Amino acid sequence: MSRVFSGIQPTGEPHIGNYFGAMQNYVKLGQDYGKNSIYCVVDLHALTNPNAFDPALLAQRTLDMAVANFAVGLDPAQVTFFVQSQVPEHQELSWVLTNITPVGELERMTQYKDKAGQLESVPAGLLMYPVLMAADILLYKADTVPVGEDQTQHIELTREIARKFNHTFGETFPEPRAVNNKQALRIPGVDGHGKMSKSKGEQSTIGLFEPLDSIWAKLRVAPTDPARVRRTDPGDPDVCLVGDYHKLFSDDQTLRTVYDGCRSAGIGCVDCKKLLMTGIEEHLSPIQARGEALRADLDSVRDALAQGTREARAIAAPVMEEVRSKVGFLRP
Ligand code: TYM
Numbered sequence: 115m116s117r118v119f120s121g122i123q124p125t126g127e128p129h130i131g132n133y134f135g136a137m138q139n140y141v142k143l144g145q146d147y148g149k150n151s152i153y154c155v156v157d158l159h160a161l162t163n164p165n166a167f168d169p170a171l172l173a174q175r176t177l178d179m180a181v182a183n184f185a186v187g188l189d190p191a192q193v194t195f196f197v198q199s200q201v202p203e204h205q206e207l208s209w210v211l212t213n214i215t216p217v218g219e220l221e222r223m224t225q226y227k228d229k230a231g232q233l234e235s236v237p238a239g240l241l242m243y244p245v246l247m248a249a250d251i252l253l254y255k256a257d258t259v260p261v262g263e264d265q266t267q268h269i270e271l272t273r274e275i276a277r278k279f280n281h282t283f284g285e286t287f288p289e290p291r292a293v294n295n296k297q298a299l300r301i302p303g304v305d306g307h308g309k310m311s312k313s314k315g316e317q318s319t320i321g322l323f324e325p326l327d328s329i330w331a332k333l334r335v336a337p338t339d340p341a342r343v344r345r346t347d348p349g350d351p352d353v354c355l356v357g358d359y360h361k362l363f364s365d366d367q368t369l370r371t372v373y374d375g376c377r378s379a380g381i382g383c384v385d386c387k388k389l390l391m392t393g394i395e396e397h398l399s400p401i402q403a404r405g406e407a408l409r410a411d412l413d414s415v416r417d418a419l420a421q422g423t424r425e426a427r428a429i430a431a432p433v434m435e436e437v438r439s440k441v442g443f444l445r446p
Pocket residue numbers: 119120121122123124131132133134135136137156159246247248250251259260261262263264265298299300301302309310311
């Protein structure tokens with residue numbers, strides 16, 4: 115049976131990179147796969163970031179991340195949605211997989227190298243991060259994983275871990291594949307410094323629940339095509355992050371107006387950004403309104419998560435039992 119799995123870290127407010135890169139696909143796949151589309155707020159993964167050592171904040175952000183996913187259109191009655199730490203089988207499977215994963219493979223992960231490079235003391239959890247991620251996916255025997263391009267390497271490793279397990283202990287897991295949104299493989303940060311990322315701080319992100327005036331303050335000063343020095347110079351919207359964002363937020367007609375206008379110097383960057391703001395407002399306002407309504411009824415959100423945990427465990431428990439027998443743990 116075909117299953118979808120994905121996870122999102124509660125490390126801060128979700129941004130438009132998370133939304134277009136992954137969350138939109140959660141919603142789309144949820145419509146096709148129903149309860150066999152399984153999504154999870156990965157609070158265990160969040161612990162690999164020492165900034166998460168704030169117990170009240172981690173719990174709050176975990177709940178906020180559930181709200182955000184429901185606000186963009188995930189319906190917990192239709193899909194399976196839960197919090198990772200509430201299903202202990204994730205950690206148990208992770209330990210088993212740790213023993214078939216070479217340290218060398220983990221050390222060559224790009225995200226590990228980037229993050230570890232910025233730390234004086236590297237927590238072991240950061241190295242093990244992709245093994246826990248493999249456990250998340252394989253615990254549900256999922257074959258389809260909607261993610262942004264930055265996770266491709268981790269999914270590749272998950273495939274290798276699945277292959278190794280199957281080879282060592284007998285055919286058990288499918289080899290999952292990543293599903294990307296081709297329009298939003300790697301959304302750039304609004305500050306112009308690489309990928310938009312929660313961990314880079316607010317100057318990099320456009321938050322899904324960010325007030326529009328705050329978004330405009332960032333967008334107004336966002337870098338554009340550096341070759342377009344004067345208003346009268348033609349620009350290239352394909353090398354401009356405002357052009358990239360237009361592809362996500364604007365309808366075909368606006369897109370044509372700004373692309374043709376930029377190339378012919380018929381439109382200035384400020385006007386182009388204002389048109390983008392219109393698209394952003396149209397997209398984000400309904401999401402923000404739904405978020406506000408959900409925040410006014412957090413008991414229902416908690417109830418939905420409790421139900422999600424039951425549904426997830428109903429799938430995870432027998433798979434974990436199969437793994438325990440296959441590796442040879444003495445059963446009671
Ligand atoms: P996280 O929380 O960093 O990001 C959540 C999702 O958003 C995508 N994403 C982006 N996509 C396009 N452009 C961007 N600028 C951008 N920034 C983030 C990410 O690719 C991700 O899909 N390791 C995962 C969490 C995880 C997971 C899993 C995912 C844990 N277990 C199992 C899939 C399956 C992560 O860091 O997500």
